[in-house]
Amino acid sequence: MPLHVPPAPAPALRTVLTALGSPTAVKEARTPSLLHAQGPATPELPLPVHVLDGIDTSGVPITRLTGWRFLIRCADRAVAAAETMLTPDGWAFSHFFEGPYIGSTERALRQAETMPQPYQPRLLSVPGLYMLTLWLHGDCDADGATGHPAATDLLVPLAPAPPGIAAHRPHRVSELLPVLTHRVTPAPLLKAPA
Template sequence: MPLRMSPAPASALRSVLAALGSAVTEEIPGDPRPDTPLPIHEISRIGQRSGPPSTQLTGWRFLLHDGGGGRPRTVVGAAEAVRTPSGWSFARLHSGPYVSSTAHALEQATALPLPYQPRLLSIPELYMLTLWLHGDADAEPETGVPAASDLLVPLAPAPPGIAAHQTQRVDALLPRLTHRLTASPLLGDTAVV
């Protein structure tokens, strides 16, 4: 089933296009073009007893494709825009392992039988990034929290003990992540590490 991509804010795309037109892209080969906009949500309150986790939209990441000169389209990097007081602004380029891992996870997701809205979910406390497949494919991309039946695909490199590219329901993976953040054999059962 095809994924339902959300359109990024026009100012986020403009800021990325402006950066790609400057000398900023020396580290990205070819003629990169932004495609595949993914809203980035950061999860908080995971592992805390103060209520369920919440998410906040922190940016938009565009996969950069190079398909010029008759070559097949390939992912060569990613560009990110973040919200500032004056609107969306270009923040950074990415060329590390999360870029190819994101492209691979998106390919995996297209084989699923139900439609999903792809998002990225960042879990800073674990230095972890996942592809979040939101079950409400028509939802506003800026809002929402992971529902129990939503799917998460941990991107590589994943933290030790978490299998990259193994699609899991939120209600199966989130408790494992919560346990990692709350269990510490040296400090007792509720210390945040």
């Protein structure tokens, strides 16, 4: 089934296009693949980036939108990504970057396209584990900037994934979230014997 990619806010896309058109922004990005790209660079596949802040008392994940990420494509492949962030004045360009999450995101999106059920793709960051997942939301008509992972949504850990968590293996939120929260929760301090 095709993925239903949510539309990015127009101002967020404009900030990325402006940055791509600025030799200074591209040069200062220190992303060799973007600096040496042949042909025009275009932002594609805007994905809302949500951060997992915790779990409420009823077991519902607490998330917040931190920005929109665009894959930057040159010719036939993504060479970098651009991230935007919401400021008090509206959407602003944050930075360009490259690295393993670019190819891993593309791979996870291709994998999701082959699934029988349609999904809305998003990114979910788990900062306490230095982990990024492709969040496949079951409500394709939802606003990509809001909501929280439903128990039946899928999370696909992107490579590199934390030890013991297989990258590119889809997990239901109800299965993976308890594992993640257990790993993020600090162990209680033991008192020294008196």
